[in-house]
Amino acid sequence: MMRIFVTGTAGFIGFHLARLLLAEGHQVAGFDGMTDYYDIRLKERRHAMLLENPAFSATLAMLEDDAALSSAVAGFAPDVIVHLAAQAGVRYSLENPRAYLDANVIGTFTVMEAARRLGVQHLLMASTSSVYGANTEMPFIETEKADTQLTIYAATKKANESMAHAWAHIHDLPITMFRFFTVYGPWGRPDLALYKFVDAILDGRPIDIYNHGEMWRDFTYVDDLVRAIRLLIDAAPQRPEDGVVPEGDSLSPVAPWRVVNIGNSDKVRLLDFVDAIEDCLGQKAIRNYMGMQTGDVPATWANADLLKTLTGYRPQTDFRDGIARFVEWYREYSGK
Template sequence: MQRIFITGTAGFIGFHLARLLLDEGLIVAGFDGMTDYYDVALKQRRHQILLQSPNFTATEAMLEDRAALDDAIDAFAPDVIVHLAAQAGVRYSLENPRAYIDANVVGSFNVIEAARRHAVSHLLMASTSSVYGAETAMPYIETQKADSQLTIYAATKKATESMGHAYAHLYDLPTTMFRFFTVYGPWGRPDMALYKFVDAILEGRPIDIYNHGEMYRDFTYVDDLVRGIRLLIDAVPVRPETPDDIAPGDSLSAVAPWRVVNIGNSDKVRLLDFVEAIEDVLGVTAQRNMMEMQPGDVPATWADASLLKTLTGYCPQTDVHDGIAQFIKWYRDYSGK
């Protein structure tokens, strides 16, 4: 039975992935730092749910605490490591960039080093659609250049991709990076647009709509996302004998068992349409505060997820209206509003 070590299990995506793996009967160890970037009670509640499974154990510590991370990984002896923990949030990176260097660069290096020491069969690490930065050719495909990051958050994620590639090359460490596209759903973070919009609308407060709503996002439902990660765990990259062995469209490195995979819905939704879907589910019209574009933001993201389908046979497909309805159902239950 596979032993999976997941960083970020008290977080939004890590919680859902751990629950999925536990439901399959796998053994999971979680690792997370209970930072106060958002409500710690929400993180604690997620861990409490996971701890109801006898196959789940958790360590609460920071990624930057190398001794604590090493102790947890050494004690568990994982077959696979899935690294999801990070300092999240594009906008907060404008206020506190050092937090991103500490967690996303130093912390990720600690995880990669531990994976090398244990010679895990597969290291999987979260990246983001934000690494595509100023690129305008869409839908984004993994083989296109991504050298124009617009925020320190995106830059730290690209750094993790690069460190992962170097270790995969040097130590033959099979590594898969996945780039997320605007994930949403139950148990989401309070700093996410959907959470903020629903909370404000139900309390009669106006919502801030950037770029006057003329923004497009590839909204990906969290259950679809973690299903993609689960399937990628078994899609272990192998160093090619020659570059000619790499299939067209595959991001597999020519010199390492390393690839990057988009996980997105392969559809772009206009922000104003997203807001209207929320209003429709709630049966309430939002007070709209139209704003200019924020620094570091991009007008659109849109994934080409064909590589994910080639590797796993799976493609996210939850309709955004259905996903919003599931989030609101959870939010009302969790908040009592």
């Protein structure tokens, strides 16, 4: 049994990870700012479900609140910290970039400081496939250069990776960064494409399809994602004694730091994704075809070989099955 501190437990991914950890019998302390980026009632429902388990406790405060975060971490004394809380959303970062600097840079530094002070066994932190930016060589692999971010959201996440590397090097703190690829599933965020599409189609409203549907995404089902995170908890990086890194490993030659892709290793065309939603709902969408949006990329596709090497696991849920599970949840949650 481990004591695991998770930031963002009222959020989509944090909720699913906490539920998995609790099911395994671990003690989990959650931390969430309950921001109103989307309907806070959804966040409250997630937290209420977690709080039904006596092994779960929660602190409601902002990441940037150093005193609150430090007190919560020190009081719980975790073995491991998993940092998932962030200001999410590629498109919203075009409207309110300052929110990303506050939450994703200052907030992440606060988490890193708390982890350093306590000397946790392993700090794991979320990054994003968006850090690959304008890269065109696919599938994306962790060892390739990623210096061409296209949004402030992606830039803050790349900054987190660099900050974490410095922290791991200076303080010998094992840190794993993971890059998520288009996560979807039950209890998902209302600003995510699947949620928006299903909600609009059932209401008879049009859906916006960017780049006329000629976009590809590596859709990763949330249960697969949190299973990968759980397995990575047990795969803490170690500083190479001789500076030699195995081929294909993103491990730093000078720090106990590594970045790992978590994706389905398959790219799906957006139009095929919409077709699958229509098939599942038994209802056609009113399609509003649009051009490419600023900051967006035409394709993402993960090479997940390193995840498989480290954990023996690879996400594999077919997007049609994942959509069906989401729709089942959505109908029950919304009553539609």
